[in-house]
Amino acid sequence: xxxxxxxxxxxxxxxxxxxxxxxxxxxxxxxxxxxxxxxxxxxxxxxxxxxxxxxxxxxxxxxxxxxxxxxxxxxxxxxxxxxxxxxxxxxxxxx
Numbered sequence: 220x221x222x223x224x225x226x227x228x229x230x231x232x233x234x235x236x237x238x239x240x241x242x243x244x245x246x247x248x249x250x251x252x253x254x255x256x257x258x259x260x261x262x263x264x265x266x267x268x269x270x271x272x273x274x275x276x277x278x279x280x281x282x283x284x285x286x287x288x289x290x291x292x293x294x295x296x297x298x299x300x301x302x303x304x305x306x307x308x309x310x311x312x313x314x
Contacts (some may be wrong), residue, residue, distance in 0.1 A: 222252035224281045226290035230258035230273045233265075236309035237289045241268070254281045 223244065225237040233241075233255050241253060255262070256278060257270040264270050271277040282288065282298070289307045300306055 221250065222254055222281065222285040223287040223289060224254045224256065224271075224285040225268075226256045226288070226292055229292055230256040230262065233257075233262055233268070235291050236311075237291055240289045240307065240309070241265075251287070254285060256281075 223241070225233065225241060227233050227235050227237040244251065244253075253268040255264055255268050255270050256273050257264070258273055260270065260272065262270060271281050283301065286303065287305050287307065288294075289309065291309045291311070293310075294306065294308075
């Protein structure tokens, strides 16, 4: 599906580079579903961004089916990109 799954700091917030990618896609009017991984339902999301709780069935489905995954953290070693799926890693690096 034409969706973007965002992971910012393990779902503890919706910020940093994944948030900037979201803001730019919204500014451009890109027609995709926006989904954010959340650690719990206390994470504040902009209107129109659907939260999926880490480890839930909805999260696994979003990870498997989203065309784009934007993350500033690590990706689990078991994750295998499906054909046509794009992972954008925005991790700043480790000194």
